[in-house]
Amino acid sequence: MFHSPQMVKKRVPEWLNSSLWSSTPSPSLDDDRVQPYTSKPTATTTITSSSSTSDYEPPSMVDPPIPVPPPKPTREDKPPPQPQSTDSLPNHEDKNNTTPSPEDISRQAQLLVELSRKTINLRDLRRIASQGIPDGAGIRSTVWKLLLGYLPSDRGLWSSELTKKRSQYKHFKDELLMNPSEITRKMDNCTNCDTDESKGQSKGLLSRSEITHGEHPLSLGQSSVWNQFFQDTEIIEQIDRDVKRTHPDLHFFSGDSSDAKSNQDALKNILIVFAKLNPGIRYVQGMNEILAPLFYVFKTDPNEEDAASAEADTFFCFVELLSGFRDHFCQQLDNSVVGIRSTITKLSQLLKEHDEELWRHLEITTKVNPQFYAFRWITLLLTQEFNFADSLHIWDTLLSDPEGPQETLLRVCCAMLILIRRRLLAGDFTSNLKLLQNYPPTNIRHLLYVAHKLRVQSSG
Template sequence: MAAYKARLKAFEDNLNNEKIDLKILRKLCFNGCPYEHGYRSTCWKFVYIIGDISICINFAGYILLNYLPLDVSQWKEILQKQRKLYTHFVDEMIVEPGTKASAGSQVDDHPLNPNPDSNWGAFFKDNDMLLQIDKDCRRLCPDLFFFQKATEYPCKEIIHADSRVETLRKRVEHCVLQSESLQVDRFGKSNMRATRRKASEEYMLLPDGQEAHWEVVERILFIYAKLNPGQGYVQGMNEILGPIYYTFASDPRSECKEFAEADSFFCFTNLMAEIRDIFIKTLDFDVECGIGSMMTKFSDKLKDKDEFLYNRIQELDLKPQFYAFRWLTLLLSQEFPLPDVLRIWDSLFADENRFNFLICICCAMLMVVRDEILNEDFPTVMKLVQNFQTSKIDLHLILSKAVDIR
């Protein structure tokens, strides 16, 4: 308890300075950000370098989510500017199109208008993408009730009783089909269910005037996809955004929770700028870049640190595509309970070479179950690595091992 109080005091002292000491901040965050006083929410938003970079001794690349500068005096101006910009995105891409669609748009514009500049044309073009975003966001962190709860700060322009805006959720409900075909996503998961749920259960909604947290995540992803048409939305992005939004929306300070949506959008955008190659499907098997390159580095690292274990995995023909593909692409967000994911991301975001450390964590995960891999058959080992969360291994043991590997 005394050590934990000392850590809280260290965070408090560093964050109360006019200029944050990056070296101290990185070390503190790497060892875990406390939830108290919104320290994790605040720390994840660093570090945006403007002006004199001399305050960042030995700075090498971005750390954390690159949103706030180390100079505390600049926070207010930057936050106001970014949050205003996000409000503009919502108005331009959701409120205005939603109003036109619900009102029937202009007299000379209609759903069958062949004009490529038709508002309806863009509206329908977005629907396929929106259907996938909606499906993924509804099932975000199913073991956690948080995303099904109503947010305290919904988008008033959309949910207001007098609003004529068709929400993203309503757009999906209007165009969703009752039938469903079997599909397999990039991570090998199918959409087949043992029992098909009724429509009323599939789309259980909050009362009018309320907005669930998953709907906020849906809106962020939709706007991100609209602003990045070359990439659009790719399955798995919801798993990257979810923990970020949860962290900001769970901040105990109301002034931070109120703008969790805007802040999450920009932090997610900054993170995606670093990992966007991972979500480009054409690079899945490229050994030079994208997820293909990361899986190659992962295999090489494991061979270097534990060649006997590496050879056993080769003998079993347990290819990294079977398990490490998801581990690396989703930054381990589906392999551990959310509190553990947040702790892992503290270290990842704080590390100067975060994706090399991610590879070290993945190697550590295999090494802590080394005995099972060496002694069990292929089906047992496959089940183990594809359902790592059920192994109940101490996360601190994995992180400690990852540090040793690094």
């Protein structure tokens, strides 16, 4: 049943009607960006545009909750944020970086105090980290490992736990990344090492007559190592293609340097091992985009020992992070209560709760199905909507939620809609879809402030 405009307006909280949530129309958005890839054909279109600026200021008529609202911009003609190169990303020295704000300095000090405790108070750590983790000093790497449960709260257990996990990952690689020739050679060595050692005949190679049916490359048996190898080849080729397309604008992931190639190899190893250990999901396009922030943060840790073990640490943290979203990557569950369509419906309901006018305009008047834009937002955890450094800041908040990232993720997505509500309310299907699939750069602290405000409004 439709409501009159007056009735709808009453459903919108006063703080959402403020002009502070609006933005001026931007110049035309670029259409020539790299096409993102998802696991479903419904999520199409392009990566975020950098052609417009955010002019939002924190509301002054409300008490500032956590996160702390950002400072007001000093100039209205401030140039738009540009995609960052590797040299200007966190943990890379950049002489042009602005001086850290007093808030960042204070937060870094608070985090260092928490990390120095014999037993980490995770509640306090989450509270501080949710406001954003200052770059540098390897703080983000350690905090993320704690937030994801990879490191125990007892500092005394860190060394033994890391040693155990890293050894376990090496075992996974040794067992799962071997090709069939290596497997049969290893089987032959184990079989013949005792019987033929005295004769000196064991050289690790099977003669033609000794190759069993199950180990022959032409064997069609389900247990054949070659049959399994051929089944895995297609997935491995897909992983290789996707990894090579991961953040092509960042030298850390892309280019001909030995470091970039080594980083790509690490991503491929992690995804292949994950696919083989999780046959129910295996590999789904887009997983590489979720993996990239974790590996970057751990690999750029100033601690050389931790940086050298970034691949192993990233694997286990990736598994932990994906455990809360694994149903989104299982096509058989798409229409279930835990599938991706159900999660998108929750976002729609959240928007209706906080801004029914905007919800009605998008889904009823202009018929912009939230799946057209929210599928990518949710499945890729907003990694394609913002530049890399801003994505890391958003992840600080997502990972700090004690109940898991999903609820915070949905509130951030809802806040993204609210921040551009005036442009959406003035738009039709085509312009709104283009805007939502090319989300304009914005003040990330303000975005997270609004997302937190949504939580306060819901709980109140």
